[in-house]
Amino acid sequence: MLKSxxxxxxxDDEESMREFLSIMLKREGYGVNVASDGAQALELLKENNYDLVISDIQMPRLGGFELLAQVMSRTPETAMIMITAFSSTEQAVEAMKQGAYDYITKPFKNEEIRLIVKNALERKLLKQENQELKKELGRRYSFGNLIGKSRSMQQVYDLIAKVAASRANILVTGESGTGKELVARALHYNSDRHEAPFVPINCGAIPENLLESELFGHEKGSFTGAIQQKQGLFEVANGGTLFLDEIGELPAMMQVKLLRVLQEREVRRVGGTRDIPVDVRVVAATNKDLEGEVASGTFREDLFYRLNVIRLALPPLRERRDDIPLLIEHFYQKLTGKKELHVSEKAMRRLLDYGWPGNIRELENIVERCLVLGQGEELSEDCLPANLVADSAGTEGQLSQIPDTGLDIDAYLGTIEKDILLKALDKTGGVRKKAAELLGISFRSIRYRLAKFGIEADGDEE
Incomplete structure (x- = not known):
């Protein structure tokens, strides 16, 4: 949610407090109205929609508790923060039990208010997004965004239908861009947990020193900058599903802590002394060979077996080419709202012959590119990127069948992977971070892959 x-x-019945909060919040970019008591606030609430109400507890005519009850009954989506004196914190805690998001005790620090307001608005936005997703449940996530008539995709649909209602942890595997998060969402929204949150996190995108706090939360004062208590994503996802993308990027120490949570079904915040029970279904995803990571000692075997209760493997696009026309129609409709796109015979031939290293994500980008560069409602060969035309021209017959003498699949796939990495580095001037973004993988992942092939990159940036 933008501040504007x-x-x-x-x-608040104190004019000085109203003015102070109004000035400070307006400087932060928020729109602000003020009321001198709960009765005046109710009149304003009839006329306006508010994302957040900050209210004193002790006020004449209509106090904070009565106002809270009215707000919760009329517009439960509105977040409320209560203001109280230090000696009345018990009242504030009681207000939170009745639906308030948080409380501030007088005297308070400006930074504390800013952070609590920011968190309250972010939580409201997350709640709003979840409600919107629930409204679209039947349309969007009943396999609706998982497009394909190929046999391999029908097998994926069948497995999702069988295991969606299960409590078992699921490991979704597949190359980058194959739609692993869509599968995780389909699992969640077709389960009995669909009323609870679906919370995604990319384990490779968060610095190692912040990952524990993100997953498990922290207590106030547990480290520098921890100015208030924070729930971790396991607590946020309680009753629902936590999607751990790029699970293969999880640092060794975090693997140990995640294993404990999966075993005990409880978390302990950073700096905390008590264990908090959580009911969370974990769906993990990776584009790595986790069995190979286990064999090499970089991924814990016991954690792998905890996550790999049910394996759901997504096929790469090159193995389901029959689905390409359907996917093109789907992306065209998604981007334009129109149903029919004519694809020229030459363009379709190029698209069907291409190797698709970026999978479905790459196909969606190309459809969008053609809508920008093409003419009218036709996708022609002229709008396709040069590398696709060149690569598809040399793809046919590249491996039409397995030789009678056999095939070393690891060596063959390694050659392809190395070639893609070198092309990505060449395109980005040797900058690994940009090459990783181009390939849809994390910086840690591309560093590992380059080291595997002994490839050095110049001009790098962390």
Whole structure:
């Protein structure tokens, strides 16, 4: 939620407090109205929609508790923060039990208010997004975004239908761009957990020193910058599904801690002393060969077996070419709202012959490119990128069948992987970070892959 889009109501019988909060919040970019008590606040609530109400507890005419009850009954999506004196924190805790998001005790620090307001608005946005997703449940995630008539995709649909209602952890495997998060969402929204949150996190995108706090939360003062208590994503996902993308990038120490959570079904916040029970179904995803990682000692075997209760393997696009016309229609409709796109015979031949190293994500980007560069409602060969035309021209017959003498599949796939890495580095001037973004993988992943082939990159940036 952009600050300019957020509308806040400040309710306090002290004029100085109203002015102070109004000035500070407006400087932060929020839209602000003020009320001198709960009764005046109710009048404003009838006329305006507020994302957040900050209210004192002790006020004449209509106090904070009565206002909270009215807000929760009229517009439960509105977040509320209560203001109280230090000696009345028990009242504030009681207010949170009745639906308030958080409380602030007087005297308070400006930075504390800013952070609590920011978190309250972010939580409201997350709740709103979840509600919107639930409304679209039947349309979007009943396999609707998983497009394909190929036998391999029909097998994926069948397996999702069988295991969606299970409590078992699931490991989704497949190359980058094959739609692993779509599968995780389909599993969640077709399970009895669909009313609870679906919470995704990319394990390779968060610095190692912050990952534990993100997953398990932290207590106030547990480290520098921890100015208030924070729930981890396991707690946020309680009752629902936690999607751990790029699980193969999880550092060794975090693997140990995640294993404990999966075994005990409880978390302990950083700096905390008590264990918090959680009911979370974990769906993990990776584009790595985790068995190979286990064999090499970089991924814990016991954690692998905890995650790999049910394996759901997604086929790469090159192994389901019959689905390409369907996917093109789907992306065209998604991008334009129109149903029919004519694809020239030459363009379709190129698309069917191409190797698709970026899988479905790459195909969607190409459809979007052609809509920008093409003419009208036709996808022609002229709008296809040069590398696709060149690669598809040399793809036919590259491996039409397995030789009678056999095939070393690891060596063959290694050759292809190395070639793709070198092309990505060449395209990005040797900068590994940009090459990783180009290939849809994490920086840690491309560093590992390059080291595997002994490839050095110049001009790098961390």
């Amino acid at each position: 889009d957020a509308h806040i109501l400040v309710v």
